[in-house]
Amino acid sequence: MDYEYAVKISRLVKTFNKKEVIRYCNMAVPKGRVYGLLGVNGAGKTTILKMLIGLLHPTAGHIKIFGKDIHENKKYILRNVGSIIETPIFYEHLSATENLEIHLSYMGIQDIDIKKTLEIVGLNEIGNQPVSQFSLGMRQRLGIARAIIHRPKLLILDEPINGLDPVGIREIRELFLYLVKEYGITIIVSSHILSEIEQISDVVGIIADGSVIKEIELSTNKNEIADGLEEYFVNIVKGGMKQNV
Structure with a gap:
């Protein structure tokens, strides 16, 4: 319809x-x-x-x-639907990639290009840096990455x-x-x-x-x-x- x-x-x-x-x-x-x-x-x-x-x-x-x-x-x-409502919360000791992997697993979604999504939001050169070391702006970018990774x-x-x-x-x-x-x-x-x-x-x-x-x-x-x-x-x-x- x-x-x-x-x-x-x-x-x-x-x-x-x-x-x-x-x-x-x-x-x-x-x-x-x-x-x-x-x-x-x-x-x-x-x-x-x-x-x-x-x-x-x-x-x-x-x-x-x-x-x-x-x-x-x-x-x-x-x-x-993807969303960011209020301040995004992450697993602080894990990297951006690991946080997105957990999110996709929770949603039951496979075969998503995490690297591409991080590139789209400008987080393509952070390696294995834990989220605890992210600036506020980097956290916001990661929140957007998490919201769009499943192409809502x-x-x-x-x-x-x-x-x-x-x-x-x-x-x-x-x-x-x-x-x-x-x-x-x-x-x-x-x-x-x-x-x-x-x-x-x-x-x-x-x-x-x-x-x-x-x-x-x-x-x-x-x-x-x-x-x-x-x-x-x-x-x-x-x-x-x-x-x-």
């Missing part, structure tokens, strides 16, 4: 201690595109991403990934450029665009760095107070963001918050 959207969220609700953190949220991520999720701290970005990969269960609403309901097809869907159809990344220097940020940006072009991977990326979201995203979703209040296709709405994404974002968020007061 064909599907237009890699991810479709409908009237999603998540409550913690009887408080609605996500409130009747709708979200549509076109397949084969980069979707940037923007929101202030506490807006609900990470909560939504955790529900997409099954770490949290919705209180109400529906999530469809690849046209399939996540609860009815969770095993299939998660085998086709959907890649979900929460603040993926944390700890990277400007050169590293550019390299990761180019990597994301390469993955979309060469493998047709759909990417959902959240970040507080608006300039990066503006450079890599095809579509931007703006979340405020637990709901996506605006989705905009950047290439076809240049006049709407003529003053820059930052100005547009601030105006939309302020307007959305006023409506919820």
Whole structure:
């Protein structure tokens, strides 16, 4: 069955201690595109991403990934999703290659070129160096390697450029665009760095107070963001918050 959207969220609700953190949220991520999720701290970005990969269960609403309901097809869907949510955790005494070997074994996947994946993320010259000696930026690269090593159809990344220097940020940006072009991977990326979201995203979703209040296709709405994404974002968020007061 064909599907237009890699991810479709409908009237999603998540409550913690009887408080609605996500409130009747709708979200549509076109397949084969980069979707940037923007929101202030506490807006609900990470909560939504955790529900997409099954770490949290919705209180109400529906999530469809690849046209399939996540609860009815969770095993299939998660085998086709890669993610980094919060700080990646590794076996500190093992090398990057050994960490990826364990990950693949856990997933039951064989015949994957680990060396090629490490080359893609810029970790091709680290030898047997243990992860305990990695910089924060190197750890982030390894997290991305682990997320893409099985060539997922959907890649979900929460603040993926944390700890990277400007050169590293550019390299990761180019990597994301390469993955979309060469493998047709759909990417959902959240970040507080608006300039990066503006450079890599095809579509931007703006979340405020637990709901996506605006989705905009950047290439076809240049006049709407003529003053820059930052100005547009601030105006939309302020307007959305006023409506919820």
